[in-house]
Amino acid sequence: MRAAVIGAGIGGLCTAVGLQRAGAEVTIYERAAELKPVGSGLSIFANGLTALESLGLGDAFRAITSTQAGRLRGGQRRPDGGWLATIPSNAVTELRIVHRAELHRILLEALEPGTLRLGVEVLEVSPDGAELRTADGSERFDLVVAADGIRSRVRSSWPGDPGIHYSGYSTWRGVTEQPVDLGGEAGETWGHGERFGLAPLADGRIYWFAVATMPAGSTIDDEYAEVVRRFGSWHHPIPELIRGTAPETVFRLDINDLAGPAPTFRRGRCVLLGDAAHAMTPDLGQGGGQAMEDAATLVALLGRISAEPTPSPGDLDTALAEYDRLRRSRTQPIARRARTVGAVAHTRGRLGVTARNALMRLTPASATARQLAAIQSWRPPAAV
Template sequence: MRIGIIGAGIGGLVAAAGLQADGHEVTVYERRDAPGAVGAGLTLFGNAFSALDAIGLGGPVRAVSADALGRMRSGQRRPSGEWLVSVPPGSGPEVRSLHRAELHSALLARLAAGTARAGRTAQVDPGGEPVVTVDGVPERFDLVVAADGMRSGARRTWGLDRGVRYAGYTAWRGVTASRGHLADEAGETWGAGARIGIVPLPDDRVYWFAVLTAAEGADFGDEPAVLRARFGSWHAPIPALLDATPPTALLRHDIYDLAALPPRFVAGRGVLLGDAAHAMTPDLGQGAGQAIEDAATLVLLLRGARPLDAALHEYDLSRRRRTRTLWRGSRLAGRVAQASSPAAVAARDALMRAMPAGAAVRASARIARWPRP
């Protein structure tokens, strides 16, 4: 089959690598000048690896990721360092962490030369015909995959857009320049309208994210100074991680999700995949994992002998069912984690303290199961 893919993000590249390995003729269009990665670290859970394994990509992605996070004590702490939920090393579901740039490189390396075309802004056909138009020149395929991210033009063109919603908080991401900051503890620390997460990377550097409740589009001025003022008195090694991160390695994004999910993930011979279909807040760490699940599901469904329309119908049903729960769950998790009034913070922390670690582990294990088609 000839398949055109719009977007060389994680979703588009996993789909491209999986489909091409199955013998499909694949072209990926990416509007940026290089199909590389923007971003810092990333965590992927067992569901993402089950999906990657199913299409032969588990090995290459494991090779650029680390399982150190799962071997550390993790969970949630208070800014003082007191554990609210303490998950002992090795007791959670599979989780691996990696640098986005290395994930992109590993995926790009799986593609035949010339598959990914950078600097091409692509448009889909409003009627769902499998046609991709770049610079006014249409190209016909058998199927078009729109993996063009949260603000997907394809979703809009197909009449499936319900807008995006500002979640009420902004997130910084950083990677330390130096190594060896973590001994045997990672996880998240929750304050009032503020939290920080710590993740070990494969090369012993540390990926961290800091989240503050803020007005949409707020201007923070000297951002490293703001972070130090807000988190500099929190437990070790948080101040040291901030100090070990060059200001040029800081990224900040206001956090959005889709205001409502599209009524369908399929339009004629076109499919939405990844954030284009179901952008969720990052609070469950499942956005990229779901893009990977989408891609693997599509690859497997196209392997079957059933007609294309039937395969797309199953993709639509199964992926909408799976991602709706996580899109909602991410929103809820973000609200709880960003609680800011003293009463809400006290109630949240009391609830967390009362939760047995086993219950927290079981809840994340339920999420980390890919419903293979």
């Protein structure tokens, strides 16, 4: 089977590796002339690890991560350090925090030489999903995987594209230059329309993010100074983490998700994957994990079809239809829940924050554990 993957992000690379190992001939089209992974961390829970295992990437991933984050006391705190809610210790035992650059490295190393074509932008995919066009011409494939991100050109050309929705908040991200002792505690701190989260990387450095409600496209002259102004007086070790990060490495991104559920993840022989299909806010830490699940699901459903020089159209159609059904039913409720969590976290006003904090303190830890278990207990399907 000849397969094209549009986009060399996490989901696209995982898909390409899995399809190649299943016997497919794969080409990745990436419009960037050079890959420059964002310098930040990524949370991968048990379901993401299961997906990587299914793709044959589990050992390589474990080699660059640890379960340290899952052993720390986590949950939500107030800016003065008082705990609002804690996550049960056995609910996130497989949680791993990975630097995006390291994850990209192991995925690229797992590809066969010549798979990746940099600086090539896909301009269009035919309505039957089997032909893509670039500036150099057109080419046909048995399968086209559109993993071209939240602003997917492929998705935007389909009927019913929901478009993009701004969450109302923007996020700074940074990684400390040196290891920092967290004293056995991690998680997030929730204030009035502001949040700060932190988690350890395998080498002891700390990945952190700072979130604030603001208009979309806000311009800030000095991003690092703004982080200091907003969060520099919050509880230990937040000020130390900010001071321990090189100012020039701190960057900010507006947080967007899809404005609504995409009506389909499949059009002919083309499927949407990752953020192109179900971009969600990072409030459940599931963006990367769901892209990994997408890749593992697609590879599993195709099964032996991947190794066939000319796959049966009927078999391919059945597998892609099942991918569409399974992944929409799995990802879209998670995306809705993530948006809800973000809205609650960014409650503003004294009365609203007081009510939110009281609700968090009253929520049983067992309920939190059940919700986390429901997300993490995923398994790849059998081949169609």
